Amino acid sequence: MASGAVIEHLSNESEFDATNEFPTKTATPMVIILAIYLLTILKLGPSFMKSRPAFQLKSYIVVYNILQVLSCVYLVHRILFSKLPTLVFWKCPDIPRGTAEDKDFLHVSYFAFWLKVSELSETLVFVLRKKQRQVSFLHVFHHCATLFLVFQLPRSYRGGAALYPLFLNCNVHIIMYSYYLMAAILPDYIVAKLTPIKKSITTIQMIQFALILLQVAITLSRGCKIPPTMTSVYSLIIIAFFYMFYDFYRNNYSMKKSKE
Structure with missing residues (x-):
């Protein structure tokens, strides 16, 4: 089945009202965004930079x-101080349409979608700085799959704890981007002392995926109204994330330590 057909199948399987759908009525915009992203970072960008010096882009x-x-x-603040039962991740009550909770859900989902779109620029920065080696399969797959999930999950299930994975992810990203910010502005000798934080961030990311899979298992046992196809695709993506991050951790930290 082609990717477009899979996406449409997921959308059709959902009981989500198309007139109140997020962020658009079809998956076409997301597919176009991802197609432009892949074409730019894999073909157009490297071709453009081939005979040009690397950009710094520090600012x-x-x-x-x-x-x-x-x-x-x-997003963390908005989720915590809304009436959404996000942190009660083991429950799955539906959110009534048109309520204040429903508006909060749509607002957070919409904001998160465009935030994930903005994250695609990270790969373009790698390309423009001539760091094509960092445009790894893990990096590209992670960005594409995350955007797909943030787009599709609100369309498939508007339950009480549907934003729990986003809440976890935002907390991880606060730590991760804070580290990247320090690495960009602090002197090299201080950044060198902070390098072990990178290992901890990868560990935290794997814990995040484990907690998300735990939620999936609990919601399945409770019979939450989540489309089976979406549950399967979602679970496979999170498992793939966990394995790839574990493989990255093993290759970059565990094996390096054993060689020392």
Whole structure:
């Protein structure tokens, strides 16, 4: 089945009202965004940079990381102080349409979608700085799959704890982008002392995926009204994330330590 057909199947399987759908009535905009992203970072960008010197982009990197931290703090604050039962992740009550909770859900989901779109620029920065080696399969797959999930999950299930994975992810990103910000503005000798934080961030990311899979298992046992296809795709993506981050951790930290 083609990717477009899979997306449409997921959308049709959902009981989500198309007149109140987020962020659009079809998956076409997301597919177009991802197609442009892949074409740019894999073909157009490298071709454009082939005969040009690498850009530094330090100012952009600093501003970008500040905005990412602030955006994630905003989402965490919005989730915590809304009436959404996000942290009660083992329950799955439906959110009544047209209520204050429903508006909060849509606002957070919409904001999160465009925040994930903005994260695609990270790969373009790698390309423009001629760091194509960092445009790894893990990096590209993670960005594409995350955007797909943030787009599709609100369309498939508007339950009480549907934003729990986003809440976890925002907390991880506050730590991660804060580290990247420090790495961009602090002297090299201080950044060198902070390097062990990178290992901890990868560990935290794996814990995040484990907690998300725990939620999936609990919601399945409770019979929450989540489309089976979406549950399967979602679970497979999170498992793939966990494995790839574990493989990255093993190759970059565990094996390096054993060689020492």
